[in-house]
Amino acid sequence: MRARIGLAALAALLVALPAFAGSYALSVATLILYFAYIGQAWNVMMGFAGQLSLGHSLYVGVGAYTAGALFFHYGIGPWAGLWLAMLLCVAFGLVIGFLAFRFGISGVYFALLTIAFAEFTRIGFDHLDWLGGPGGMFLRVAQRDVWDLANFRGPPLMYYYTMLALTAGAFLLCFFLLKSRAGYYWQAIRENEEAAQALGINTFRWKMVAVGLSAALTSISGVFFAFYYNNLFPEQIFHISRSIEIILGPVIGGVGTLFGPILGAAVLTLLSDGITELLAALGLEIPGIKQVFYGVVLLIVVMFLPHGIWPALSRKIGIDR
C-alpha cells in the first residue's frame, strides 16, 4: 500500500514538474528519465534473466542510426523509422544471443562477446560513408516552439513527456513481466540455469526472449537520442563508455529491482550535475576532475552497498519491492 501511494505521488510530481521547473531542470529531468528507461531495458536482460551485457550501446547506436538515416536521407519520420530500428536491433540481439547461447558462452565470456560486437560495429560505422562516417550525421534541427509530433520535433517539454511516458511504460511492462510466467522463468535461469533446465524450462528460448526484448526496448531510446540531440557520431554512441554509462544506473540503484534503474539514474545524474556546479562554484574547472569525483562516489557505493541503493533504502522505509 505504502509503495502504491509513494509511486502515485512520484508520478504526479513528474507529470506536474514542467509547471514549476525551469528549462535547465527540465533538461536534467529528461536526462534522468532517459537513463532510467535505458537502465530498465538493460535490467530485463541482466537483472531478470542474468545475462550480463556490456555492449548495450550497440542497440542504442543501431536504433539511433536507423531512424536517423531514414529521416536524413529520405525524410521518413521517426514513427516509421522506429519499427525498422526495433526490427534491426532485435535481429542483432537475436543473432548475438543465438551464437552465444548455442555455443554455450556465459558469464564474463558473454560480457566480452557483447563488448566485441559493439566495438566491431562502432569501427564498422566509422567506415560507412553513407551514414557520415567518423565525421558524424547531423539531423536538420527544426524550430523548437511548435509540437510537430509527426516528425518528433518540438520544444523540450515534448521530449520530457515522451521520455516520461516511455519510462512509465517500461516500468509497467517490467512490473507485469516479473509477475508473469516469463519473469519466473527468467529468475529461475538467473539463479540456477541447470536447475531451471532440469525443471523443463527451455532456457535457450527464454534467454533469447530476454535479449530480444531488451534490444527492442533499448532501440527506442536510440531513436529518441537521434531526434533529441540531432547529431550522431559512431565514436560517441557505440563506445564502450556508453555501455558502461547505461549499466551504472541499475547497478547503483539495484540490479533486478523494478525501482533500482530509476533511482540509480536519478542519483547518478544529479550527482554528476551537483559535482559540476560545486566545482564551478569553487573555481576548480580542470578537465577530468568531475569524473574523478564521480568515480570515487561510485567506488564507495559499490563497496558499501553491494546490492545497490534501492534494496537497502526500501527496507528502511518499509517497502518490500
Next chain:
Amino acid sequence: LSLDLVVNVVVAGLLTGLVYGLMALGLSVIFGVVRVVNFAHGEMMTIAMYAATVLFAALKLDPFLAVLPVAIAFFIFGYALQAGFINPFITRPEHSQFMLLVAVAIIMVNALLMIFGPDARNVQIDYQLESFELGSILVDKARLYAALLAVAAAAALFAFFRLSLTGKAIRACADNYMGARVVGLNIKHLYSLTFGLGAACVAIAGCAMVLLVDVTPPLGPYYTLLAFVIVIVGGLGSMTGALLGGVLIGVSEALAGLLIAPSAKSMFSFGLLILVLLLRPQGLLGRKS
C-alpha cells in the same frame, strides 16, 4: 606494395606484439588466479607510461632504467589494491566486481587527464631513430629492445611460477581454491601477491611501450580492450597463450593497417575475438575446463 614492405611491417608488428603480450600476461595471471577481470588494466598501463615520461623529463632516466622503480611501485600498488579493495569482492557476483574496477578505471584515466592534460606525451632518445639493417629488413632499435625486455620479463615470471615455492602456492590457489585453503595457504596474501605481479608486468610493458607510441589518457580504455582480446585469443590463464596472442594481434593489426586502413585495424582484432569466443572459447592455447 612490395614484399619488403610487408616483411618490415610484419617484423615491427611482431616486436610490438611481444610488448602487448607482456601487458596481456599481467591480465591473464590476475584472471587465472584471482578470477577477477581487471577492467582497469589498460589504465594501469598508461599510468606506467606516464611515469616513464615523467622520470625521463625530470631525471633524463632512460625508460629501460625506469623499469625498475616503476615496476616496484606498481607491485606495491597492485598488492595494496587487491588487499584493500578487491579481496572483499572475490565472493561477490561478476557485475559487482566489474563495477568496482570500472570505478577504479574511471578514477585513473581522469586523474591522468587532470594531471597531464589531453596532449600526447613521449620520450625522445637517440636510439629511437636508429635501426638495424638485416638485408632489406629494417628493425627499429627501440622496438627490438622493448620486445627483448618483454620476453625477458615474461621468462622471469614463467620461472617464478614454475620454480619458486611461492609461485607453486599461487598456482595451487588457482587450481583448487578449497584444497589450497585446506593445506593452510594464506589465500588473501597470495591473491594480493598475484595482483602485484600482474601490475608489475603492466609496468614493464608500459615502460617499453612508451618508446614506441605517444601516450594520452584515452589510450587506457583502448589498451584494456586490447588486453582482453589478446588474452581471450591466446587462452585465459595460459601464459604462453598471452604472448602468442600478443604477437598474433600485433602482426594482424600492423597488416590490417597496411592493407586495409589504419583506422580499421582494431576491427580485425574484435572480429578475431568474436570468432575465437565462438569456436574455441578456451583460446588457442587454453585448456578445456
